[in-house]
Amino acid sequence: MNKIAIIFMGLKRFASTTKPNHKKVVDILEQKYNIALYNFYRTDAISECPFAEPGKIQVYEFLTLVDKVQEDIVIKIRSDLYFTDNAIDVLCQEIDN
Numbered sequence: 001m002n003k004i005a006i007i008f009m010g011l012k013r014f015a016s017t018t019k020p021n022h023k024k025v026v027d028i029l030e031q032k033y034n035i036a037l038y039n040f041y042r043t044d045a046i047s048e049c050p051f052a053e054p055g056k057i058q059v060y061e062f063l064t065l066v067d068k069v070q071e072d073i074v075i076k077i078r079s080d081l082y083f084t085d086n087a088i089d090v091l092c093q094e095i096d097n
Contacts (some may be wrong), residue, residue, distance in 0.1 A: 003034045004095070005071035009061055010078040012041040018082055025083050025091075032092060040065050041079055 006026065029035050049060050058078075066074055073095075083091070 002073055003036055003071045004029070004073045004075060005036050005038060005069040006075045006077060007038045007040055007062075007065055007069065008077050008079070009040045009065055010042070010058070010080065012043060012079045014080050018079060021082050022077060025077070025088055028088055028092070029095075033095060036069070036071060038065070038069055040068075 006029070008022070026035070026037065046057065046061060046064075049057050051057050051060055062076055075091075
C-alpha cells in the first residue's frame with residue numbers, strides 16, 4: 001500500500017480535548033499503515049485566502065496544503081475534529097477498501 005499523508009490543518013482549537021484523541025488515531029493508523037504526518041495548524045487567518053465563508057476557506061486551505069505533500073492518499077484532520085472508536089474503525093475499513 002502507498003504511504004498515507006495525514007494533514008493536521010485549520011486553526012488550532014480545542015487542543016486539550018482533541019490532541020490525545022488525534023494521538024490515538026495516529027497510533028492506530030501507524031500500526032496498520034505507512035503514514036507521514038504534516039502539521040499545518042495555524043494560529044491566525046489565512047491572509048491570502050480569497051474567500052470569507054468558513055466552508056470555502058476550508059476547501060481553499062486543503063487544496064493549498066495538499067500540494068505540499070507527495071503521498072497519493074491524504075487524510076485531513078482539523079483541530080476541532082474528534083474521532084469516536086467507531087469512526088476510527090470505519091476510517092481503517094475505508095483505507096483497506
